Amino acid sequence: MSQTVIAIDGPAASGKGTVSKAISEKLQFNYLDTGKLYRAIGAKYLEGYQPIAAARSLESNDLDKYDLQKPEIAQAASEIASIPEVRAALLEFQRNFSQKMPGAVLDGRDIGTVVCPDAKIKIFLTASLEARAKRRYVELNRHDKKISFETILEQIRQRDERDQTRRSSPMIAAKDAKIFDTSKLSINEAVDKVFNYIQTKI
Ligand code: DC
Numbered sequence: 001m002s003q004t005v006i007a008i009d010g011p012a013a014s015g016k017g018t019v020s021k022a023i024s025e026k027l028q029f030n031y032l033d034t035g036k037l038y039r040a041i042g043a044k045y046l047e048g049y050q051p052i053a054a055a056r057s058l059e060s061n062d063l064d065k066y067d068l069q070k071p072e073i074a075q076a077a078s079e080i081a082s083i084p085e086v087r088a089a090l091l092e093f094q095r096n097f098s099q100k101m102p103g104a105v106l107d108g109r110d111i112g113t114v115v116c117p118d119a120k121i122k123i124f125l126t127a128s129l130e131a132r133a134k135r136r137y138v139e140l141n142r143h144d145k146k147i148s149f150e151t152i153l154e155q156i157r158q159r160d161e162r163d164q165t166r167r168s169s170p171m172i173a174a175k176d177a178k179i180f181d182t183s184k185l186s187i188n189e190a191v192d193k194v195f196n197y198i199q200t201k202i
Helices: 016-027 035-046 053-056 070-082 084-098 111-115 129-140 150-167 187-201
Strands: 004-009 031-034 104-109 123-128 178-181
Touching: 004 016, 004 111, 016 031, 016 104, 016 187, 031 084, 035 053, 035 070, 035 084, 053 070, 053 084, 070 150, 084 104, 084 111, 104 111, 111 123, 123 187, 129 150, 178 187
Parallel strands: 004 104, 004 123, 031 104, 123 178
Antiparallel strands: none
């Protein structure tokens, strides 16, 4: 029996992290948040490391060293993610992870298009810029009351633009991906919709 790969892509704050984690728990599949890899390299870059060297020497404990939720790390992640050598350095790890038994859920920007083009199930989650900025605002202001809604909206807008227009593996829905717009959905509704779809494909 071959393992099942579920690729979940989408822009920042589309709900893909929460949905992917919930799906992996329901199915008892392995879960990889690939954004964390880029964020850890972004964090190292902010510390003065050269991004390609940081990507090639990335270790699993690098993922626990930083507060990867910080907006400045997200921005740096999006910047270093446009470097083809950085992306290439992460490919093998992601592909090996996708082969874990009994299955794997990977979320990111290019999972269905580049990392796992043969994934059995491909999902692309999206939502309006305003809905996504509102979610991130609520999330971030639990910890940091200083960041305004306008700042978050602008940061996400810039990140979307950079992620969509880079030449190397831009964020785009795979042709065979099922697209869900989560703008008007609660997180439970989004999980249910995606899970129901996955069940029809498994
Ligand atoms: O999913 P996230 O917001 O944690 O990702 C942070 C940044 O990392 C995102 O703006 C672009 C980059 N990224 C990427 O280029 N490819 C991926 N598969 C995952 C993330």
